[in-house]
Amino acid sequence: MARVDVIRVKGGTALTGEVGVGGAKNSALKLMAVALLAQGRSVVDNVPRITDIAIMAEVLRRLGCQVTLDGGEATIDVPAEPGSEADYDLVRRLRASICVLGPLLARRGYVRVALPGGDMIGSRGLDMHVSGLARMGAEISGEHGFVIASAPHGLRGSKIWLDFPSVGATENLLMAAVLAKGTTEIDNAAREPEIVDICEMLTDMGAHIEGAGSSTLVIEGVDELRPVRHTTVGDRIVGGTWAFAAAMTRGDVTVQGVRPEFLDIALDKLVTAGATVEPGDNQFRVRMDDRPKAVDIVTLPYPGFATDLLPMALGLASVAEGSSLITENIFDGRFMFVNEMVRLGADIRTDGHHAVVNGRARLSGAPVRATDIRAGAGLVIAGLCADGVTEVGEVHHIDRGYPDFVADLANLGAEVERADVPEPTFDF
DSSP, rough: OEEEEEEESSSOOOOOEEEEEBBBBHHHHHHEEEGGGEEEEEESOOOOOSSSHHHHHHHHTTTOOEEEEEEEEEEEEEOOSSOOOHHHHHHHTGGGGGOOOOOOHHSSEEEEEOOOOOOOOSOOOOHHHHHHHHHHTOHHHHHETTTEEETTTTBBBBEEOOOOOOHHHHHHHHHHHTTSSSSEEESOOOOOOHHHHHHHHHHHHEEEOOTTTSSSSEEOOSOOOOOOEEEOOHHHHHHHHHHHHHHHOOOOEEEESSSSSGGGHHHHHHHHHHHHEEEETTEEEEEEOSSBBBOOOBSSSSSBBBBGGGGHHHHHTTBBBBEEEEESSTTGGGGGGHHHHHHHTTTTEEEEEEEEEEEESSOOOOEOSSSSSSHHHHHHHHHTTTEEEOOOOHHHHHHHTOTTTTHHHHHHTTTTEEEEEEEEOOOO
């Protein structure tokens, strides 16, 4: 009989202590793709030890790169002519692998990338990637589940307006523009710290970029880039996860390795809920002495409240005193895990992209399943606020974003374990 991993957590313990946060998943994956833009050996430090990094390493290997992952360091040797095709068997497991589209098109003039998979949290088309590259002179088509792009005469600078500040589209267009002829201006660009991180690595490689961290990026194309060593920025989403965990369990946790200004709005919401937040140098402390108070939250592009923290916001609201209105504006499927929260006793009613949550003093432990990375982490933390034992299945999702989740929880005082259990089989 096949066996699968689950995380079991016993409720009733306040998290206390210190927890370290490594490099940002959403940055490290893209920095590995940035390495494709320069022949030779680039090194990305502070890379999290998660499944997605291993998948991206294999994507690059199949493009002809030599990739070594060792102790939080990714060493990538890029050949003079990297491959130009990313197959479905890997791309379907990691949506971020679509970010090889821009750099490969810039380097090779031709690329064939499978349409991506990844988390089932809603429709996320590639329209802005495609239209932006087309404005830069690319000819783009689709067939048999692949995006095919060519620029036989090279890419040229252009003025591009994004309908929405898409992180993925900004990244792909930015990586293509650094080797295009002339000047590219990307308006309504994403402003996330991970975008700034990519800009910093590209600048070190010899790219000319203005406006990093603003809504307008101006890129002057260069003929070639050089390989570099770069350290990944701290993971604000993991840091935010621990911040909400501290507040939900009425604990006292110091989070190290994340700049608190990257979480300004999230931490401000916790203060409104009754927490004490003490920011520091690349760290912050969250303490909650009493039951959280209800607080309304709306997800928005950075610097707004991050959609990746919505499961934790719902968890906080589920145990808060009063009613909260949670609004999701980024992904139409982000509420998919609400039924699992209801199994834990949460009082949540959804209507479109709104959720009304009536807080309860305690939740009730039950078997649930993770539907994506952040939902999985959110369910485990909700289990800390439940009577009895909560068993979370499909924890391979959590492995994609949190390198030492169970160990970190245990170090903070949680009664938690990871176990393998028999997977039910049926005869027909």
